[in-house]
Amino acid sequence: MKLFHGWLSSASRRVRLCLAEKALGYESVPVDMAAQEHHSPAFLAMNPNGVVPALVLDDGRFLHESATICEYLDDIAPAPPLRPDDPYARASMRNFIRWTDERLLPNLLVLNWSIALQPVAAQWNDADLAARLARVPTAERREAWRRIARQPYSDQEKAEALRALLALIPRMEAMLGTGPWLLGACYTLADIAAIPFIARLAELAPEALAGEVAPAVADWWQRVQQRPAFAQARIERFDDALRHRRSIRQTHGAATPAA
Numbered sequence: 001m002k003l004f005h006g007w008l009s010s011a012s013r014r015v016r017l018c019l020a021e022k023a024l025g026y027e028s029v030p031v032d033m034a035a036q037e038h039h040s041p042a043f044l045a046m047n048p049n050g051v052v053p054a055l056v057l058d059d060g061r062f063l064h065e066s067a068t069i070c071e072y073l074d075d076i077a078p079a080p081p082l083r084p085d086d087p088y089a090r091a092s093m094r095n096f097i098r099w100t101d102e103r104l105l106p107n108l109l110v111l112n113w114s115i116a117l118q119p120v121a122a123q124w125n126d127a128d129l130a131a132r133l134a135r136v137p138t139a140e141r142r143e144a145w146r147r148i149a150r151q152p153y154s155d156q157e158k159a160e161a162l163r164a165l166l167a168l169i170p171r172m173e174a175m176l177g178t179g180p181w182l183l184g185a186c187y188t189l190a191d192i193a194a195i196p197f198i199a200r201l202a203e204l205a206p207e208a209l210a211g212e213v214a215p216a217v218a219d220w221w222q223r224v225q226q227r228p229a230f231a232q233a234r235i236e237r238f239d240d241a242l243r244h245r246r247s248i249r250q251t252h253g254a255a256t257p258a259a
């Protein structure tokens with residue numbers, strides 16, 4: 001299989017975590033978002049939404065949507081299982097993942113793009129920007145690119161985005177009641193879906209993850225980071241990774257890294 005992904009992209013991180021848990025080998029193809037590689041006709045043939053990740057199967061067919069890809073991987077490589085057997089628990093897992101997709105990811109993108117892509121996008125001239133926007137396949141993402149290039153998110157919008165992200169912590173705290181994982185005894189795709197957001201919150205608002213504030217989530221986060229798959233999936237600190245890539249770019253003049 002071939003995974004088209006961004007090292008810092010939350011949806012891509014999920015799929016890498018899932019592949020690592022399953023010990024599935026794959027070819028890694030990082031996508032340069034600032035260069036709009038994910039809006040090229042070749043990429044759009046794999047994922048018509050023009051977002052990472054996209055998975056190319058061994059037989060040449062494509063899959064998109066990180067939650068769907070993870071379920072597919074759990075179907076083709078059932079060990080270790082990453083979904084609960086119980087139908088109600090499985091449905092709850094899907095609802096939790098959908099909530100992270102709909103309520104958390106757009107807010108995380110506001111924060112991440114403001115530091116990863118805004119400095120690059122702000123330099124595009126009007127004609128360049130118009131040509132770039134014309135290649136974005138969905139109105140929602142086109143507006144996100146326009147905002148980042150011409151109307152950067154305000155401090156208030158960023159604070160609201162962070163507040164929305166922080167809603168994850170009490171929700172997980174309640175789910176982890178009996179633990180050790182979000183749906184009980186088994187580590188599942190719900191845990192994998194939460195990891196990229198908690199990893200970023202650990203950087204943006206470490207106080208919210210303190211043991212006195214969110215004891216169950218703090219313990220869960222420790223357990224997650226000890227899993228071998230966590231290191232294999234390369235869930236690096238966002239700011240460190242960005243700094244490192246910028247210094248490489250300044251030294252070698254390489255393309256802007258995928259965010």
Ligand SMILES: N[C@@H](CCC(=O)N[C@@H](CS)C(=O)NCC(=O)O)C(=O)O
Nearest residue numbers: 009010011051052053065066067141
């Ligand atoms: N629901 C999608 C979300 C994918 C997504 O939004 N990916 C972001 C990075 S985390 C992206 O590629 N953004 C690029 C763009 O909007 O142009 C999934 O889970 O795969």
